[in-house]
Amino acid sequence: VTALLRPPLRLRDGLVTATPQQTLPDPVARAVERVRAEYGDRPFQAPEAHHLADLGFGPREIGAAVRAGALLQLAENVVLLPGAPDDAVRVLAGLPQPFTLSAARQALGTTRRVAVPLLELLDRRGATRRLPDDAREVVRPPG
Numbered sequence: 001v002t003a004l005l006r007p008p009l010r011l012r013d014g015l016v017t018a019t020p021q022q023t024l025p026d027p028v029a030r031a032v033e034r035v036r037a038e039y040g041d042r043p044f045q046a047p048e049a050h051h052l053a054d055l056g057f058g059p060r061e062i063g064a065a066v067r068a069g070a071l072l073q074l075a076e077n078v079v080l081l082p083g084a085p086d087d088a089v090r091v092l093a094g095l096p097q098p099f100t101l102s103a104a105r106q107a108l109g110t111t112r113r114v115a116v117p118l119l120e121l122l123d124r125r126g127a128t129r130r131l132p133d134d135a136r137e138v139v140r141p142p143g
Contacts, residue, residue, distance in 0.1 A: 010069060011086050024068050031055045032070045036081060043084045044110035044118070049077040074117035088118055089127045089138060098135035 009016055024032065034055055039045055047055065052062070062079060065071040071079045091107050092099065099107075105115040119136060122128040128136045 005083065010082055024064055024070065027056050028061045028064050029070075031057055031061065032065050035071065035079070039081060042109070043081055043087050044108040044114055046074070046078045046080055046110075046114045052077060052079070074114065074121060078114060078117055080114070080118070085118070085121060085125065085127070088122060089140070092122075092128065092136075093138045093141050098131055098137040100135050104136070 005011055005016065035047065039047065047057075057065070057079075062071065062073060066073045066079075069082055072082045072084060073079050088108060092104055095103055095107055101112070101115060101119065104119060105112060108115060108118075110118075119128060119130075123130050123136070127138065127140045129139045130136050
């Protein structure tokens with residue numbers, strides 16, 4: 001279902017919800033579409049800072065896309081498509097529990113630059129829990 005959803009629809013806690021549609025300026029909307037086209041089949045890959053700039057994304061444009069629900073910002077210059085956290089929980093739930101950052105990074109097919117803030121977001125959302133030895137486990141299985 002997640003792959004079929006586009007803003008203003010999104011999947012949150014196993015439910016399809018609507019977020020208020022904010023109209024993006026045409027250049028930002030085109031840049032978001034290019035990100036979807038280039039990274040839609042690689043949901044845990046984030047464009048590098050220079051590629052974001054090439055697409056026309058500066059801090060202001062990223063902020064507009066995030067507010068509109070078109071992108072998810074994990075850290076400065078680290079953006080993913082909005083469904084990535086739910087997709088990540090599904091992948092991570094398939095790992096032997098608990099799992100390490102390295103195992104998560106490999107399972108997600110991403111870099112440490114993306115995996116660290118993504119796992120921190122999942123921890124904050126209560127989907128994963130960081131253990132005393134820095135391993136993690138999925139607390140809330142995917143919906």
